[in-house]
Amino acid sequence: MKLSSVLSTVNQIEKSKFINFLDRICTEASSHDKQVAKQFKNIDGEIKNAPSGEVTQLFRLAQPLFQREVKSQLALSGAQAALLVNILSRDGNCVARLSWVEHLYEKEWKQIDAQAKSLKSLFEAAEQTEVYDEPKRLGIYYACLYEALHNDERSNREGKITDEERGILNVLAHKLDVTADNRVAIEHLIDPIPKTGVSDCLNQLREIGIAFVSKKHQTVYVPDEIVALLHRIQSKELADKHLLRILRTFSDAELSNILKSHDKRIRGVSRDEKIDTVYKMGLSVSQILSDDMHGEQSGVTEKKERLKTLIEDLQLALDKLGTTLEERCSLIIGALNSSTEHEFNILSATGYKSLFSTLSQHLPQLPKMLKEEFELEPNQDIDVEKLRALAITPYDILFMLSNEQVKSLKSDMGITRRGDPRQVILESFADATDKLVENYEALARRDLAALKQKNIEIAEADIGIKFEEVTKAIFEELGLTVDEDLRRDINTAKDKADILLSLSEDDIIIGEAKTSKKGDFAKYSTTSRQVKAYVTRCEGAGKRVAQVLIVAPSFSNDFVESAEMDTEVNISLLEAAGLKKILEAYKSRRNPKFSAKLFTKGGLLKADLIAKNI
Structure with a gap:
């Protein structure tokens, strides 16, 4: 999850440690960094009261200083914090329940402890020989690490490894070809990592702005930006x-x-x-x-x-x-x-859902494979929204499978096109979305006969969901940001918004996609209650609702008049044929210029006029 989404998800108390840590860094930086000082001045130095968008911008500016301070604090936090950071910064662990984090920690600790005991017996055997082999190299590294940790005790100081010593040990490990797993195990031999106390260590990480802990959901969040920062601190070149x-x-x-x-x-x-x-x-x-x-x-x-x-x-x-x-x-x-953003954009939200659904049909073990690959909870339901929150892209899924599995999938799905199997599979789902976009008006009218004539097989019960997904796909093709993270965060079992379009860090448009088999869409009172509930939830998450946009095959006169006269919320109406016309105009231009603000005029929008101005 992005930092802005995490800030919108947790409450004021749960994000206070991050805010305080960032506040201290920005206060210190303001004296010599003009950009940070300017941004800090824009919010009057009150980060606590700033919207999540401005906090995110401030974090981006202060990121080098933030990283330096986090690195310094982690160096003082000990082996337990290092182990926990290593777990939380791995793929799939950036959003996890507290109990699952504790389980992963216990599992990792047992592996390290077992390897440490194995190395100890190896060192004892190596002392009996003069052969310069792997045990001998590991023994040299062990002796140097032991000295670095205990040399302070001779001066009556607390034993710890300084940044300078750690740098020398890193060079030594590289020259002696000591792998990362062995380095951790050797350090555990000399300075054992505590087996318990994960909760207290998480609080330490909260203090330095790394982790957010939601008590209500018993969930730990580490934003994508923080994960990337931790990778740099760990000198980790790739996820x-x-x-x-x-x-x-x-x-x-x-x-x-x-x-x-x-x-x-x-x-x-x-x-x-x-x-x-x-x-x-x-x-x-x-x-x-x-x-x-x-x-x-x-x-x-x-x-x-x-x-x-x-x-x-x-x-x-x-x-x-x-x-x-x-x-x-x-x-x-x-x-x-x-690559993550590009890989998400390869398929629309609809295309990704269709891909995941089809792959799961042909590979029933896929959810289990994903859980094992990304260390997800066994009893957790896997869907595309969850995968998006964990930054798991369609490419990640296909590259998780072996070449033989992907070739077999391509054959089972009846795809005969030549080329790289993974690329061909992805392109087939992009094509499927294009076909639905071409028949967007029939979808809006729930015209099953017209859809069947175009070889589009959809169950009547699924038409509403498909129309919503294709509407998202059209918005994405127009270059708009469909915010699935925020939608998942604000939706409840009772209130479920169809579409959220992010205009900026804090400004959004709420979109509703309505199908109608009977002609003009006329249910204004029901629809207005729905969208007003969504507006309330979005505002509660710190977002400003610029407009509500309702897309339907057509609207009754009463519906249009009621929307124009509504004083509680700004509502724009757009016919399905009009949205498709706007998309066609956009795709026909060499350098199209489109702004979501064209949807904020209110009342029944004139699609012809919008199309001309693209």
Whole structure:
């Protein structure tokens, strides 16, 4: 979830620690940073009373200072905080119930403890030999880490590892080829990580603005922006899902090359085990791409050609390929780090839901696979809204599957088009949405006969939902922001808004999509009660409702008059044929100019006039 969505979800008390931490940083920064000072002045120095949009803007400006302060505080917080941060910054854990976070912590602690005990016996055996092998290297790192932690005690000070010492240890670990999992286990041997106290440690993380804890929902939230910040602090080049995406495109031989480079066993090891081992080693992605994956005899030109093929395998749209090996590696990493928004935009909200539904039909185990891949609760229901909140894109789902599974899916779905199976599957769902957009008016009128003539099979009970989804898709094609995170947050079992369009961090349009089989839509009193309830909930979440927009096949005269005379809320009306006409005009222009403000005029909108002004 984005920071703005988290701020809208939690209450004032639950976001107070983040606000206080940001306030202190901005107060200090205002004396020497003009941009921060200007933004701080705009809210009169009162962050507590500022809307979430302005708080988010202030955070973006102060982010380098925020990151530096968080890094400093984490260095003082001990191994337990480091372990908890590692869990919360992993894919799928940025929104999780407290009980599930505690379960993940306990599971991780047991793994580290078991590995630490295994290493201890390895060190004892290594002392009996002079061979310079992995046990010997790990023993050297253990001795240096022990000294760094305990040298303070000789001066009667509390034993801790300073930033300078940590930097030296990081270089040492790299030179001795000590993998990330072994580093954590060795540190646990010397300075055991507490097995309990997760709740107290979470409160520590709240104090430094990393985590938000909702007592009402018993849920921990770590905003996407904070996750990215934590990755930078951890020197993590890529999110785990993107590293796994890369590893799954490698051949068995390339995976073996990586393992051989670090003296790991390869005989009798399955492909899945190889991927899992490399993933847990915590290697630098740059090192994997530039060196480890390639054969010993591979030259620079051969390595660059292999990375060119990798770019195609990962379906990355790069403006340039880079002239050097290092530049090509950097471009791949940069493209994956900035890919989430692009990957969500590949399919409309409707297309993503259709994709997930179809994949689940052909792969009934898909929800279970997603839970295992992203460490989600076993009893949790998985839907597209949940996946969006966790920043899990359609690409993430398809790259989670093996090449064989994707090819089998393509065949089972009856897709005969040639090309990369993942890309072809995605394009087929984009095409399905286009077909519904073409027949948007028939959908609005619930005209099943007309839809069947166009080979569109929809159950009558599903037409309302499909019309809502296709309306969202049209808004997205017009370049508008359909805010599914906010919609999920403000919706209740009783009040469920169809569409929320974000105009800015704080301004929104509430959209309602209404079908009608009987002709003109005429239920004004019912509709007005609905939208007024949505307005109240949005305002309660700190949003300003600029307009309510109702889309229907057509409206009765009474409905139009009632909407124009309503003094409690601003309502605009738009006929389905008119919205489609606006989209067609938009797509026909070379450089279209469209603003959501064209929907805020009130009353029955003149689609012809809007189309001319695009």
